[in-house]
Amino acid sequence: MEVMSGAHHHHEHSGAGLIEAARAALLESGEQWTEMRADVFGALAERERPASAYDLAESVSALRGKRVAPNSVYRILDLFVRTNLARRVESANAYLANSHPGCQHDCIFLICDACGQAVHIDDDKLTGALIAAAKNAGFADVRPVVELRGTCAACSS
Numbered sequence: 001m002e003v004m005s006g007a008h009h010h011h012e013h014s015g016a017g018l019i020e021a022a023r024a025a026l027l028e029s030g031e032q033w034t035e036m037r038a039d040v041f042g043a044l045a046e047r048e049r050p051a052s053a054y055d056l057a058e059s060v061s062a063l064r065g066k067r068v069a070p071n072s073v074y075r076i077l078d079l080f081v082r083t084n085l086a087r088r089v090e091s092a093n094a095y096l097a098n099s100h101p102g103c104q105h106d107c108i109f110l111i112c113d114a115c116g117q118a119v120h121i122d123d124d125k126l127t128g129a130l131i132a133a134a135k136n137a138g139f140a141d142v143r144p145v146v147e148l149r150g151t152c153a154a155c156s157s
Helices: 015-028 035-045 053-064 070-082 124-136
Strands: 002-005 086-089 094-097 107-112 118-123 145-150
Touching: 015 035, 035 053, 035 070, 035 094, 053 070, 053 094, 070 086, 070 094, 086 107, 086 145, 094 118, 118 124, 124 145
Parallel strands: 002 118, 107 145
Antiparallel strands: 086 094, 107 118
């Protein structure tokens, strides 16, 4: 689930549209959309919760009928993060497909400690303040990734 606030707007993709948007974004970045990359992105996109490289390697191995090494999946996930196709949830060492791969912006994740759900929200006012604080401290090219842990509405009721 994605919640919008602030002034940031983008088109959300899902299903086959998400896979096509990811393919187009990767090609536009100068990278190739290989069969293995397609399989890893497909496995990531079908998950509702953050997935580890090991989870994805298991899914892709089952799909391909042969073992896929987690290290191969990590390299692909690193590429996906660099090219804005996926987001890394640092505290869980896991990944989520970016539902708007053509859109560059900052991330705020709300992570449920009980069920593991990660909700991505946009708040340009908050991330703008973080960027301004970093620039005042002499940092450049800052892209905030903020993670807040707690209990989601479903688990707290």
